Amino acid sequence: KEVKKVTFVQCAGQRSDKEGHLDYCSGDCCLTSIKQAMYFKDQNPDIETEILFDDLRTPGAPGEDFYRSGQDKMVTFRKGKVSEVVAGSNGPVVKFKDMILDEDVEEEADLVVLATGMVANSGVNIDEVPQNEPGEWEVSVDSILNLNYRQGKDLPHLKYGFNDSHFICFPYETRRTGIYTCGPVRRPMDTQQAIDDATGAALKAIQEIENAKVGRAAHPRSGDLSYPIFRKEGCTQCKRCTVECPFGAIDEDERRFPVFNESRCRRCGTCMGACPVRVISFENYSCDTVGQQIKNVDMPDEFDEKPRILVLACENDAYPALDMAAQQGVTYSQFARVIPVRCLGSVNTIWVTDALNSGYDGIIL
Ligand code: SF4
Ligand code: SF4
The missing domain is CATH 3.30.70.20 (Alpha-Beta Plaits)
Known part of the structure; x- marks a missing residue:
C-alpha cells in the first residue's frame, strides 16, 4: 500500500506514571521524529506527515532551528494527547484529544510511528537483590557482568535503571572502579551525545590505566598515593x-x-x-588532622564576634565552588571557617563534637 499519511505519536508510554510506562523523557524522540518526518518529505513532498505531541522537546542549541526546519518542509505539528491506536478498515486509526481545539479526534493514517523511549540494559539492580543478612547479598543468576564484589555482581543503578555515574565526583565512572559507562546506558541520549560521552569515558579509562600502573588512585583523587x-x-x-x-x-x-x-x-x-x-x-588525612584544624582556633568569648560557623566543604564540588565565588568577588562572613574534606562521607561525627566543644555555634556540611 502506498504511504500517503504518516502520524508520529510522541511520548508513547513515556513521561507517564501508568503501569508499564516510563516515568522519564528520553530527550531524543522529538528530534528523531522530526528528522524522520523530514525524510518522508524529502522522498515525496506530497506525503502528509503529522507529529502529535503533548510537549515538544528539542533540547540542545540547534533544537529550535531543527523544529523550524520541519515546519519549513510542511511537517504538521499538532498538540494532542493520544489515547489509543486501533485498527480501522483502511489502516490504523489514531484517537486523540486536540489540546488546542479541546475536542476528541479520530484520524486515519497509513503508518503510525510510536516514540517509545529508551530503556537501559544495565543488568541487575544490586540494591534490589535481597540480603541474606546485612551486607550479605544473594547471588543473582541474571547478572550480566558477573563481578566479584560482595555487594553484588552488577553495577549500582542511579534511577530508572540507568547506571550510576556522579556528574561531579566521578563523571563517566561507575562505583565499580575501572568500569566506565557511556551512552544510553548512563542516561537517554542521541548518537552524537553518545559519541561525545564515549570519548569522555575513554579518556577517563586511559587516565585510570596510567594511574593504576604506578599504584595511584583514580578520579576523584587522581594520582593520590595515600x-x-x-x-x-x-x-x-x-x-x-x-x-x-x-x-x-x-x-x-x-x-x-x-x-x-x-x-x-x-x-x-x-x-x-x-x-x-x-x-x-x-x-595525610585522619580524624586527628582535621580535628586539630577544628580545635586550634582562637574562639572569641560568648557574646563577641558571633556566630562562629564551621564549614566542612567537599574538595570536589563545594570547595571549588567557594573558590570560584571568591574569584567573582563574592564575600562571606569572616566568622565562617572553611575546612576542605575529601568527601562529605569522610566526615566523622567526632568533628561535630569537637567543633561544638570548641565554641562553634553551627556547622555547615
Ligand atoms: S577510602 Fe575507604 S571508603 Fe573510600 S574507596 Fe577507599 S576503602 Fe572505600
Ligand atoms: S575498621 Fe572501624 S568501621 Fe571497620 S570494622 Fe573495624 S571498627 Fe568497624
Whole structure:
C-alpha cells in the first residue's frame, strides 16, 4: 500500500506514571521524529506527515532551528494527547484529544510511528537483590557482568535503571572502579551525545590505566598515593566500613576484620568517616588532622564576634565552588571557617563534637 499519511505519536508510554510506562523523557524522540518526518518529505513532498505531541522537546542549541526546519518542509505539528491506536478498515486509526481545539479526534493514517523511549540494559539492580543478612547479598543468576564484589555482581543503578555515574565526583565512572559507562546506558541520549560521552569515558579509562600502573588512585583523587590503613587492635569488627564504602573496596577476612582492596579504593575517606571507633586513617588525612584544624582556633568569648560557623566543604564540588565565588568577588562572613574534606562521607561525627566543644555555634556540611 502506498504511504500517503504518516502520524508520529510522541511520548508513547513515556513521561507517564501508568503501569508499564516510563516515568522519564528520553530527550531524543522529538528530534528523531522530526528528522524522520523530514525524510518522508524529502522522498515525496506530497506525503502528509503529522507529529502529535503533548510537549515538544528539542533540547540542545540547534533544537529550535531543527523544529523550524520541519515546519519549513510542511511537517504538521499538532498538540494532542493520544489515547489509543486501533485498527480501522483502511489502516490504523489514531484517537486523540486536540489540546488546542479541546475536542476528541479520530484520524486515519497509513503508518503510525510510536516514540517509545529508551530503556537501559544495565543488568541487575544490586540494591534490589535481597540480603541474606546485612551486607550479605544473594547471588543473582541474571547478572550480566558477573563481578566479584560482595555487594553484588552488577553495577549500582542511579534511577530508572540507568547506571550510576556522579556528574561531579566521578563523571563517566561507575562505583565499580575501572568500569566506565557511556551512552544510553548512563542516561537517554542521541548518537552524537553518545559519541561525545564515549570519548569522555575513554579518556577517563586511559587516565585510570596510567594511574593504576604506578599504584595511584583514580578520579576523584587522581594520582593520590595515600591509602587507608586501620589499627587492627582497636577494630571492633562492626563492618560499618565494609558496608559504607561506596566503591565496594573493602572485604572481610575470616575473622571479619576489614581487608582493603587497593586497586578499587578511590581514597574518598568514607570508611574513615563511618568508623565508630576512629581506627581508619590515611598518612595525610585522619580524624586527628582535621580535628586539630577544628580545635586550634582562637574562639572569641560568648557574646563577641558571633556566630562562629564551621564549614566542612567537599574538595570536589563545594570547595571549588567557594573558590570560584571568591574569584567573582563574592564575600562571606569572616566568622565562617572553611575546612576542605575529601568527601562529605569522610566526615566523622567526632568533628561535630569537637567543633561544638570548641565554641562553634553551627556547622555547615
Ligand atoms: S577510602 Fe575507604 S571508603 Fe573510600 S574507596 Fe577507599 S576503602 Fe572505600
Ligand atoms: S568501621 Fe572501624 S571498627 Fe568497624 S570494622 Fe571497620 S575498621 Fe573495624
